[in-house]
Amino acid sequence: MFGRLGLRLRVFLIFCLLALGGMAIVAGALVLGYMRAGRPELAGAFVLSGVLAGFLFLGLVAGIWFLFDENVARPIVRLAAALRARAHAGASGDIDLHGARYLGDLAPAAQAVTGQLMQSALDTAGAVATETARLQAERDRLTALLTDIPVAMMIVSPAHRIVLYDGQAAEVLAQVAPPRLDASLFDYFDRGAVEEAHVRLTQTGREVAFRALGARGAQGYDARLKPLGGAPGYMLVIDAEEARIAPEAARPLVYDFGLLDTPGDELFENRPLSGLCYVAFDTETTGLLPHKDAVLQIGAVRVLRGRPVEGEELDLLVDPGRPIPPASTRVHHITDAMVAGAPDIAAAGRRLHDFARDAVLVAHNAPFDMAFLRNDADRMGVTWDHPILDTVLLSAVLFGPGEVHTLDALCGRLDVEIDPADRHTALGDARATALALCRMLPILEARGMKRFGDVIAETRRHGRLLEDLN
Template sequence: MLTSLSLRLRIFLFFCLLAAGSAALAAGALAFGWSRGDAGLPTGPFLTAFIAFTFLNTGLALGVWLLFDENVAKPITRLSADLRLRAHSGVACDVDTEAARYLGDLAPAASALTETMSSSVMDTAAQVARETQRLKSESERLTALLTEIPIATILLNPAQEIVLYDAQAAAVLAQIAPPRLKAPLSDYFDMGAVAEAMEAFEPAPGPVSVRLQDATASLHFDARLKALGKDGHMLMIDVDTAQSAPIGQRPLVFDFDLITAAETKEIRETALCDLCYVPFDSETTGLSIETDDIVQLGAVRVLNGRIVEGEVLNTYVNPGRPIPSASTAIHRVTDADVADAPDIATAGRRFHHFARDAVLVAHNAPFDIGLLRRVQGEMGVEWDHPVLDTVLLSAVVFGTTEDHSLDALCDRLAVSLPEALRHTALGDAQATAEALVRLLPLLEAKGIRTFGDLVDATRQHGRLLEDLNS
């Protein structure tokens, strides 16, 4: 039962038991001495001696525990976190042998192990880097080729979720809502015509023509739908290349792991690796949830433990009032930047669609989520997403005594955070996403496999920040 408690807490409870046991033995010894004394022997001196002993003994136990905690328990916790970081995230970190100097040969042995692993990992990483560069070059050639073809291509898995889209398809989808992998096609188009086309595959196994329209019937596209057997369907939309790319050049966005759709489970039972995450950040007019407003929103998406390149939300937000100069000095967002930007209702609805069916991730989430929930009535949506806070994730992995600021966490996880992007919504969102990607394998290494396991673990650190999951 006690194995579920942290090492430091178990050691503290051990010293408490030791102090209580000593007090009990002292009480027994004094009681025995009093019982062996003459009749009518006063109990006052014995009681005074017991109280004095208990007080001094508790102080001694507390002092020894503090020394033990500082020189043994904390170094062990830090050493185990460093080893997990090296083993599961590939982050190069040096073992702090000075902090672990009272652990005997454990720290030097751990240091030797990490150095041996480093040389092996570096050799493997060099080979992977060469192969990755070759695949990247091929992907860039394929992207350039598809961009020149006046057909928007979308690959759907058997659950009719988006597995791949090219630059032309991204432009088409963006006219309706932010494009995103794993999104159901029904989030963008009316599915009536698509269902009819799928029924036509039996008499006509080739591509079937379909007339697509969005939910409001204000946009229409001519398309063809082709069955790919057990791999799903390919949707090819005819577009005008001169008019179809208002959002600029995009890479080919895909994740073929999505072809096999994961079985839908209750969120608490879903494995961490099967969840979609949207790390985000907001810049504001100040630090009050009740009275300040958002001036910039930035977000990225994480699928299958990887940041989805090309799926980014970055927008200024017009707060409807001047931005204080003290706030501008921090995030560098000026009144001129937000003058023509959408209001929070419009920007919030777009972000809500971008984060649909995802777990929201933020650093100090109660602030950012609180700002969104305060104005959700204006947006006409509900911010009832599951939420993770990287402050609490850091505490679960590295312990509560470490510094859990975003800068400290990024430094610990070897996440590069250029100063020019610090305190920008997208820059901090990107840093949060990269930290999350490195934290997930560390959490799984600690036996935290599902979202429910993770929520239970973060709630043990509720004194740091409130957990926002009901």
């Protein structure tokens, strides 16, 4: 049990034991001296001496503990966090040698080791970049070829979750809800028709034609299910002409074939961190009071398998239905003219809710943003019951509660670059939060927090940070 406590807390407890032991020794010595003296009139003098000695000893131990904590324990915690960030999140930059100056040669030695590791990582990254460029060129050629084929195409896992979709399929899906990797196909199409066709596909092993009915009363399409030649899952093909999609439209591919092997549903608390879908989001508002102010902008980024999904973002301006205070405009640069004609919070909130379905919501100081969303939940007609992670608390878990936990400070520790032009925009801050999350996930796993429930249990220990922040 003692080994699970933080280093600084363990050191503090050691000094507490030292203080108690020292005071017990002083008290014992004074009692022994009083008994040997055999003079009752000296009792007051012995008690006074004991009290003074006790306070002086406590002061001495407290002073030594403070110096040890500031110059040894805290720098060790910072050094450990910096090394984990470099080992598991790819962060670079120099270690704070000045802050660790009382640790002898430990910090310079750590700097030398991380320097060698970073050089090896750079050499490997160069080779990976070359291969990535080749694969990207092949992907671009495939995209160009697919553009001329008049179909919308998706690849779906055996659990009926979307693994790949092209640009035309994205337009079909968007008629119901924002297109999303790892989303259930039944968020977009009627379950009965798809499952009946899938049964026939499984029984015959051959292509099956059927009528795919859109969910929520959306348009239906003539569609086909095709086997993947021995791979798990199937392909869903829809005639693009019936879907009224221009064949010359660009057709970027969005995919992650690792999702074909994703295990089935289980409680969020038991799911591995790397297997969860996250939606990092941020809001810009007319002010800082959720019960009085309103949302002006929503930005969101989907994260799957430890990286942001290219092209799966939301960037929505919201009409607050009231004038924007000049003081707020100076922060986020959103004006009344910019939000004129934008959707209200009811429509914008529903889009975010659809975008984040089956995902963990992630925000920096989540209680602030969630308070605005929940205040308008009735107007949206939704319930915000998603699991939530707060990057302020994740930062406290990894770097210690005594550090600064602003978004800028967190991104600085993790080498996440924020374009100044994007700071204090909803999408810019959501992207920064998503990238910071991606850097923190492997550090959390290396610290033994491999499942969502493990992380939630750790973050609850630092809940006071959010109370102070808000």
